[in-house]
Every structure is written in structure tokens, then in C-alpha cells.
Amino acid sequence: MNPLLSFLASIRWQDIVDVVFNSYILFRLYVIFRGTNVIRVLAGLALLWVFQRMTVALGLIVTSWAMQGIITGAALIIIIVFRNEIRNVLQAKNLRALLWGVPQKSSRTPIDALVEGVYELARKRIGALIVLPGKEGLEDAIQGGTPWGGLVSKEMLVSIFWNGNPVHDGAAVIQGDRVTSVGAILPLSTRDDLPQYYGTRHRAAAGLAERTDALVIVVSEERCKVVAVQNDTVTRVDDNLRLRQLLADHLGLGGQDTAGVRRERRELLVAAVISVLCMGSIWFSFAKGMETLTSIEVPLEYMNRDAKMQIVSTSVNTVRLHLSGSSALINTFRPDQVKAKLDLSKAIDGQNVFTLTAANIVVPPGLRLNRIEPPEVQVSLDLPQSKHLPVQVNWVGTLPAGLILESATVIPDQVMVAGPQRALDQIATLYTEKINLSELQGSGRLTVKLALNPADVKLAGDFKREVQVSYTIGKRKE
């Protein structure tokens, strides 16, 4: 068969569920943490893991060991370092948002109000520093700041940067349609190619733009000019249309509202495809990689026997199973996950021969059954019968000298027993337990138990296991 078709035929529904479920978890992690530093660090960690697998495949023992240690340590460090970010994300979202919802990157920023506010500030010679974050978080780049939360409007911007306002001397951060923070302190740029007339406000804008993908708008207090800084580019914006274009491009609202939505959908689609590819690769590496063979001996369970019949003998009590699968599965499965069962519901009285097939064997998902030893099992069943047997006393030992055991009677002299036909066919007498003659001095009576042999023979009816033995001991007449 074509190897590809063979591979596709070997995929079970459990494998598909496995990949889809874990892909969705990965995709949700991306959706929840996108825009934060956690996602970038997680991507780095994933890269480390891939590198570690490669070193294992290449047989670089020390390197793979070191990589393993680094990954383990890094995972712990990430949780500690980003605990606040993780907590904020998880606290801010309800269960539905965590499992299903796709959070919008931001509410629509009112570009027109922003443009009007910026040029109103310029007209009034009020210096301003406005930050519009991109995809990256700003938590590590900016310091301080007072939470604000007001809706963006021309009046609000003028009010924030009015000289009399205590927070006018910092940056205002705008996310969506709200001013989230004011009075924020930005890192200063150390670039020496900036114009001499740029003051601290411009250097702060350049500093933040160097470290993040945010767009920073600066309104010069002295020259009434507006400058937009992004990455390493400082753009002088002389008219409101140009500013509007810059803002629209940065916020993904360039001209058409639907373009941003389309871009976000495309981003999520790419993330989903990458998640599926990642999980598919991991699944392939675990489930299909490095095929390994093993054999295991498991007890054979005989099930659904007719309650009236007894198992007299079986050719085997255990079977040896030859299994194959990926080394990861072979190394992790437990012997109790493998079961061998034989259905005796159709067995008949007498000798039965069953052929063991895969239907008789339960193996964990992902493992394949190659061979069963032995392939056939013989099971002998018997219907219990009843039979009357005479009772005989089993004397042992020796009477004291000069005495002779003249006669003995046993009551009852016969009993009814029940057991497998084969067992009953082999016995004609039921003996008592041994009675030692050396302990007897004269005639008498005693109670003794019946020796039920073989063990699967039992007394039937009202017969008790104890019988009465009366005996007569006389003197030898030489």
C-alpha cells in the first residue's frame, strides 16, 4: 500500500481529537496572551524545545541535557517573572472569554477626536506626549503613570495637558477609545542624531519608540509643531490629514474599517493554522516516531461462562502479546492497561478450542497488536452431576499387640456427592479421613469426617461431612 495511504489509514479518531483539542488550547493561549510579553517568551521557549529535540535526535547528550535544564528553569522563571501579567489577563477575563471569546484588540479609537485634540493643543501652545501602543505591551518600558480611564475627546486631551493639571508633565497612553493612563514616564533616547532643538519630550518619545512598536505623538510647546515617532522614524506632521493617515495606519483602521477586522481575522487564522501544525508535529513525534516492539505476558480472563458449567482445565492461563507503537507510548503504558479476555458464552460441555484474535485483546490507544502466543486456547468445561457413593473407613496404624479389628460399620454407609462428570467418573468410593488404630484400645464409636477428593467434589443433598463409625475390637486367638 502507498505509505501515505497506509499512514492515513492508521490515524484513529482519538488521534484527531487529540490534535484538535491541544491545538485549540494552544490557540486560546495565543488569543488570551497576544499583545503581552508572555507570548514572545513562550515562543522563545518553544524554540528552545525544538532545539532540544534536535540535539536529542543528533545524539548530543550533554547539550540536550543542558537544554532540558534550561527549559525547565525557564518555564519556572516565566511564571514568576510574568505572574502579574498572567494574573491580569486571567482576572480580566471571564470563563467564556477564556474558552471561547476572541477579545477585540481595542475599541475603535476616535481618530478624528484625537486629531482635533492634538491640533487644538498645538494652537494653544500646550505641550503634549501621547502614546498609542501597538501589539507589544508597554509595561516594561514606561514607569509610573496614573490610571485615568476617560473617553478620548478633544476637551479631555486639552484638559490633561493643561499647565495647571498635576499630571500634565508626563505621557498620556491611549488604548482603544480611552485614555488609560496619564503622567507616565517614558525612557529617554540616547540617540545623538536628533535635532538639537528637540527637548526632553521628544527624546522621551524617541526612547519609547525605540523599545516598542508604539506610535508616540509629540506636541511642541514652544514651536507648536506636531511630530509622530515610531520605531526609529521621527515624522513631522504639518496637517491634520497626514496625522489622521498615520493614526489610521498604526491602529489598523487605514481608510476602511473592515480592513482592520480582516487583518485581525487573518492573524487569528494564521495562529490557528500554526497551532494545528505545532500540535500535529508534536503528536507525530510522540505517536508515530521511533516505532518500538515489546512483548508482555498478561493473564487470560475467561468470561461469560454458563453458570451451570465449571471450567475443568485450560491449556493456558496467560498469553504473551507482541505489541508495537512509538517508543514514548511503549515506555509509558502500564501492564494493567492491557487485557486478554475470552468469551465462553458459546462454549459447550466438554473440550472447546478457541482462536485468539485482536477482538480478545484490549490495548491502550496508539499501540498495535502484532501477535498472540499461543494463538489457540483449549478450555474444558463440565456440567456438574450427582452420584451416590459408598463410604469406606480408612484405617491406618497398628492395633496394640494381641488385638484385632473384627468389624466396623459406618453410618451412613453411602452419601450423595456432586461435582464435574469427569471427577465423578474417576471415583467409586468416598473414604473417611484416616483413623489411627494405635489410638484404639477396645470397641467403640467415633465421629470422623469424609475426605472429599478431588476438591471439586462436594456433598449433595442433606448429607453431612461427619459420619459415625462403630467398630468391634477383639483379642487374637492364636
Add this chain to the structure above:
Amino acid sequence: MRNRRTICVAILVWLWVAPIGHAADSGPASPEKLFRLTRAVMCETIEGYEPNFEAVAFSINAGRISCYTAFEEVMATTFVSHKWYRHDELVSAKRLTIKSPKWATYSSIQLREADKGPWRVEIWDARNRIIKVLRFSVTD
């Protein structure tokens, strides 16, 4: 006429009874018909066709034991069988002739160390029917 009727009735009765009597003769006869077992014992020795030291447990040191049987009303020469079993396993079977009108006969076995355990001797008639079972033990 009356006599003829009586004769007819008598013939009918004879025809009805005769097959029954014939069947009884041809079918398996009861032991009493062939002989009557008057005595069956296990003993250590036989002296003058009489059993000595009758018992139901014999020491291996006795060396030899016998099954003694005596019959009366023996109708004709026939035979009986003494079948010796140890632990339900047939050890020996001896066919013994008995003659009219009364007869006594016996069979014996030599005891060995391995013969300890419960024994029985079954006495069968010529028609393969068990007449008597004697049970005993061979001990230390």
C-alpha cells in the same frame, strides 16, 4: 359344552401365563436361583477351609490375606469372581468355580509395602452381577 368352555379358558390362561414364566427363565435369574452366599469374610489365613483371624484391618506384617466365601443351594456348577481393588483401582481378579450343592472357596493376595491403604473385594456371579462387597484396610 361346559367342559369345552372350561378347557378353552384354561388354554387361554395357559397361553397368557406361559410366556411370563418362559421370560423369567430366560431373563437374568436372581442369585438365589443359582446359589446362596452364606458367608463372605476377609481373613488372614484359611485352615481346613475355614477362615482364621477375620478382620477389617490387616497389618502389612500379615504377609497374606484372603477373601473367603461360602455358598449353599448351588443349583449347578458355576463360578464367581473375586475382584480386588485398592483405592478404586483393580489389582486382581480371580475366577473361582463353585459346585452343587454347597461349596466354599477363597482367593488370596500377597501383601507388599506399597499395598497399604483402603481395599475392597467385589464378589461377582457368573452373570456379571455384584453379590457382595467386602471393605477393609491394609495398615502398618
